Amino acid sequence: MHDSRRDWRALTLALAVSDLVAVLLAFWLAAALVWRSGVGINGGNDTDWLVLLMLPVLGALFLVQGLYEPANLLVGAREFAGVFRACAYGLLAITIVTFVLRWPLSRAWTVVSWALMTTIVIAARLGIRRIAAAARLRGRLTARAVVVGVDEDSLALAEQVNQPGSGMRVVGILDDYVATGTELPGGLRVIGSSASLLQTASRLQLHDAIIAPRALPWETLRELMLTSATRSNGLRVHLSAGFYDLLTAGVQFAERNHVPLLTLRKARLSPVERAVKAALDRGLAAVLLVVLAPMVAAMALWQWRQGGGLRIDRERVVGQNRIEFGLMRFRTSAPFASDLLRKLPGLLNVLRGDLSLVGPQPISSADAALAGAMPLSTIQPGLTGSWRQAADPAEQATLDLYYVRSYSVWLDIAVLYERAMVRLRPAAKRLLDLVGASLLILLSSPIVALCLVAVWIDSGRPVIYRRRVIRRGGGTFDAFKIRTMVHDADRILSQDETMQRQFRESNKIVADPRITRVGRWLRKLSLDEFPQLVNVLRGEMSLVGPRMITEAELPDWGAAGRLLLSVRPGLTGLWQVSGRQLVSKAERIRLDAEYVRRMSLRLDLTILARTLFVVVSGHGAY
Numbered sequence: 001m002h003d004s005r006r007d008w009r010a011l012t013l014a015l016a017v018s019d020l021v022a023v024l025l026a027f028w029l030a031a032a033l034v035w036r037s038g039v040g041i042n043g044g045n046d047t048d049w050l051v052l053l054m055l056p057v058l059g060a061l062f063l064v065q066g067l068y069e070p071a072n073l074l075v076g077a078r079e080f081a082g083v084f085r086a087c088a089y090g091l092l093a094i095t096i097v098t099f100v101l102r103w104p105l106s107r108a109w110t111v112v113s114w115a116l117m118t119t120i121v122i123a124a125r126l127g128i129r130r131i132a133a134a135a136r137l138r139g140r141l142t143a144r145a146v147v148v149g150v151d152e153d154s155l156a157l158a159e160q161v162n163q164p165g166s167g168m169r170v171v172g173i174l175d176d177y178v179a180t181g182t183e184l185p186g187g188l189r190v191i192g193s194s195a196s197l198l199q200t201a202s203r204l205q206l207h208d209a210i211i212a213p214r215a216l217p218w219e220t221l222r223e224l225m226l227t228s229a230t231r232s233n234g235l236r237v238h239l240s241a242g243f244y245d246l247l248t249a250g251v252q253f254a255e256r257n258h259v260p261l262l263t264l265r266k267a268r269l270s271p272v273e274r275a276v277k278a279a280l281d282r283g284l285a286a287v288l289l290v291v292l293a294p295m296v297a298a299m300a301l302w303q304w305r306q307g308g309g310l311r312i313d314r315e316r317v318v319g320q321n322r323i324e325f326g327l328m329r330f331r332t333s334a335p336f337a338s339d340l341l342r343k344l345p346g347l348l349n350v351l352r353g354d355l356s357l358v359g360p361q362p363i364s365s366a367d368a369a370l371a372g373a374m375p376l377s378t379i380q381p382g383l384t385g386s387w388r389q390a391a392d393p394a395e396q397a398t399l400d401l402y403y404v405r406s407y408s409v410w411l412d413i414a415v416l417y418e419r420a421m422v423r424l425r426p427a428a429k430r431l432l433d434l435v436g437a438s439l440l441i442l443l444s445s446p447i448v449a450l451c452l453v454a455v456w457i458d459s460g461r462p463v464i465y466r467r468r469v470i471r472r473g474g475g476t477f478d479a480f481k482i483r484t485m486v487h488d489a490d491r492i493l494s495q496d497e498t499m500q501r502q503f504r505e506s507n508k509i510v511a512d513p514r515i516t517r518v519g520r521w522l523r524k525l526s527l528d529e530f531p532q533l534v535n536v537l538r539g540e541m542s543l544v545g546p547r548m549i550t551e552a553e554l555p556d557w558g559a560a561g562r563l564l565l566s567v568r569p570g571l572t573g574l575w576q577v578s579g580r581q582l583v584s585k586a587e588r589i590r591l592d593a594e595y596v597r598r599m600s601l602r603l604d605l606t607i608l609a610r611t612l613f614v615v616v617s618g619h620g621a622y
Contacts (some may be wrong), residue, residue, distance in 0.1 A: 007141045012068050014128060016059075019067075022120040023058055030113035057093050061086040074132050074141075074167065079124050086117040136167055141238075143168045143207035148194050150175040150184065154212035159186045161210070163594065171204060196522070201235045208236045276409055281357045287351035295341055299330055312345050317362040320380045325354040341421060346383045356380040358412040360400035379404055384419050428601050429542065436543050436608070437536040448530050451482055451522060458518040459486060464527055464531060469548040472568045477540045479548055479569075480531035484519025485512075526615045532571050544604040545570025546592035557589055563596040577610040 057366055062068065065082035073079055091114040098110075135141050145168050158170040172191035173184060182190045192200050197209055289296075297414050303311055314326030328345035349355035355362070359382025385404050403411070455463045465483040468476050486492070492514050499512075515523065522528040535541040541548065548569035554561050574591040595603070 005545040007135070008070055011073070011132060011141065013130070015068060015073075015125065015384060018124040018128060019059075019062060019121055020055070022124045023055065023117055026117035027054075027113050029116050030109050034109045034112055053097070054090065054094060054365055058086065058090045061089050061093075074088060074129050074136075079125065083121050083125065084118055087121065090114070090117070118192060139169075141167060144205060145170050145208035145210060146172050146174055146191070146197070146204070146206055147210045147212060148174045148197060149212035150178050150190070151212060154210075155185055155188070157210065158188055159311055162186070168208060168211075171206070172200075174200065177241060188292060198235070208238060210238045270448065273407060277356060277407075277412065280354070280409060280412060281350050282353075284357055285347045289347050289351075290342075292344060295596055296344055299344075315362075316364065317381065318365055319354050324365060325349065327355065343383060345494070350383060353381070356382045358382045358385050358403075358415045360385060360403060374515050384415065386415055389470065391442075425601065429599075429604065430539075432601065432604060433536050433543050437533045440530070441533050441537075444530050444533075447527065448482075451518075451527050451530075453516045455483055455516075455522075459483075459516050467548075467550070469550055469569065470565070472565060474565060476551065477535070479535055479541065481529060482522055482528040484516060484522050484528045485514045486516060489514040529571060542568040542570050544572055544595075544607045546573055547575055547588060556585070557593075563593050567596055567599065572607060574607065577607055577614050 062082075065086045067073075067079065067082050067086065091110060132141055145161065147154050147170055150173055154173070158173070161168050161170050169256055170188065173188055173196050174192050174197060175190050176193050176195075178184075178190045180190050180192055184190065191204075201209065201327065311331040313329050313331045315329065316324050317327045319325050328349055330342045330345060346355060350357055356379075359380050360382035385400075452463045463483055464487075465481045466478040467481060469479045471477045519528065532541055536543060546564055547570050548556075549564070554564070557564055574595045575588045578587075578591055
C-alpha cells in the first residue's frame with residue numbers, strides 16, 4: 001500500500017526548497033535591476049544581513065499563511081493568495097526593520113524585490129503543481145477515504161471524488177442499514193458500519209472520511225461528529241452538507257452570551273455592490289451591442305427579405321421589486337438564428353436598467369407568485385446566470401439564492417467567462433479540426449497512396465473499409481479506414497467462439513489472425529486511420545474525441561452513453577494516448593467519459609502532441 005503521507009512530506013520539502021531559492025533569486029535580481037550590481041547580496045554592506053534576517057521571517061510568514069498545509073495546496077487560488085499576503089507582510093517587515101535600525105536601503109529595491117518574490121514564488125509553485133497533478137494521475141499524492149452513509153448524493157459524491165487527479169480515492173462505504181459486503185454502483189462496496197469508522201480508518205490506513213448527513217439519523221451524525229472531534233487519530237473528517245440543503249455562502253459567525261450563532265447574509269446587494277454591478281452591466285452591454293452589431297444587422301436584413309419589419313417579442317417577466325417589464329427577444333425562424341442571437345435585444349433591457357447581464361433566471365408573474373420571498377424582489381434577473389434551463393423550480397430557487405448570497409464582481413465575470421467559453425469552444429475546436437485535417441491530408445497524401453497500393457497488392461480490392469458508427473446526436477455514418485483485414489473477416493469471427501468471447505469482453509482480439517501482413521504494419525503505425533481525416537472535414541468526426549463505436553456497442557456505455565452522443569467521435573483521444581489496445585474495455589469507456597467532461601482546446605492540443613509520440617513508438621498497438 002503506497003504511503004501518501006510520505007509523498008506529502010516530500011512535496012512539502014520541495015515547496016520549502018523552491019520558496020527559499022525563489023526568495024534568494026528575487027533579492028538578487030532586485031539588486032541587479034536597481035543597482036546593476038550584486039550590492040545587497042554579496043556587496044559587503046548591511047543589506048546582506050537584512051537578507052539573511054528576512055529568510056527565517058519569510059519562512060515563518062509562509063507557515064502562518066498555511067502555505068505548507070495540504071488543504072491549501074494544489075487546488076484553487078487560496079495558495080497563491082497566501083503567497084501574496086506573506087510577501088506583502090514581508091515587505092512591511094523589511095520597511096519596519098530598516099526604519100528602526102536606520103539602515104540605508106533603496107525603497108526601489110524593496111518594492112522590486114517584493115514584486116519579483118511574489119511572481120517567482122507563484123511561478124515555481126505553479127510548476128510544482130503541474131508535477132504534482134501528473135503524480136496524482138499515477139496514484140501518488142492521493143488520500144484514501146471512506147464515505148459514511150449510503151444515498152444517491154453520497155454515491156454521486158464518491159464517483160466524483162474517484163475521478164483521476166482529484167487527490168482522493170474512496171475505498172469503501174460505511175452504513176448502518178446496508179449489509180457489509182454489499183456491492184454498490186461505481187465499483188464501491190459497503191465495508192462496515194458507521195460505528196466502525198475509527199477502526200476501519202486504522203485498519204485501511206485512511207486519511208479522510210466524508211460524512212453524508214442526509215443519509216444518517218441525527219443521533220448517529222452527532223455521535224460521529226463528537227467521536228471524530230475527540231478521537232480522530234489524524235483522520236480528517238469532512239461533512240458533505242450538500243449544495244441544495246445548506247448554503248454556506250454569505251454565512252457569518254456571531255456570538256451572543258457565549259452562544260455561537262450562524263448569521264445568514266440577506267439575499268440582497270449592498271448599495272456599493274449594486275452600483276458596481278450596474279456599471280459593469282451597462283458598460284459590457286454597450287460594448288457587446290457595438291461588437292455584435294453585424295449579427296443584429298444580418299437578422300434585420302433576413303426578416304426584411306421575408307416580407308416584414310424587425311419582429312421582436314416582449315415577454316412579460318418580473319424584475320427587481322416585482323416590477324414587470326418586457327424582456328425583448330428576436331422572433332424569427334432564420335436558419336442561422338442561435339439562442340444567443342435571439343437574446344441580443346435583451347442587451348437593450350440591460351441598458352435601460354431592467355435587466356442584468358448576470359442574475360437570477362427571469363420568470364413570469366405567475367411563477368413569481370409561487371416563488372414567494374425569493375431574491376427576485378431584491379435583485380434584477382439576468383440575461384444569463386448560474387441557472388440551467390432544465391432545473392426544477394426548487395433547484396432553480398436554490399441556485400438563485402446561492403448567487404445572491406455569494407455575489408461579487410468576480411462571480412459575474414466568472415459566469416460571463418464560462419458562458420463565453422461555452423460558445424467559443426465548439427467553434428475553436430471545429431477550426432482546429434478543419435486546419436489540422438487539411439494540413440494532415442496535404443502532408444500524408446503520398447504516404448496514404450503508397451499504403452493503398454500496398455493493400456491492393458497484398459490482398460486485392462477494396463482498399464477502403466467503411467465502418468458504420470454512431471454520430472453526434474444519434475444516427476450513423478460511414479467512417480473510412482484503410483482495410484487491414486482479410487475479406488471474410490466477419491465469417492471467421494462468427495465461426496470461432498474463443499475469438500467471439502474475447503471480442504465481447506474487451507472489444508479486441510490479441511494476435512487477431514484476420515489481420516493481413518500489410519494491415520499489421522498499418523495498425524502499428526495508425527496509418528489505417530488516415531482516411532478518417534475526410535470524416536473530420538465533413539464534420540462527422542473530430543481530431544480528438546471519444547472512440548467511435550457502433551450501435552451494438554452503445555449499451556456497454558450505460559448511463560455514460562449520453563456523454564458519447566453529445567460530441568463527435570475522435571481520430572484520437574485519451575484512450576489512444578493511455579495505452580491504445582492495452583487499455584481494458586471498461587477503462588476505455590471511463591477515459592472517453594472523462595474526456596467529454598474535461599473537454600477543452602488545451603486538452604485537445606495535449607492529446608494531439610502525445611498521440612504523435614504514441615504513434616511513433618508503436619506502444620499498445622497490435
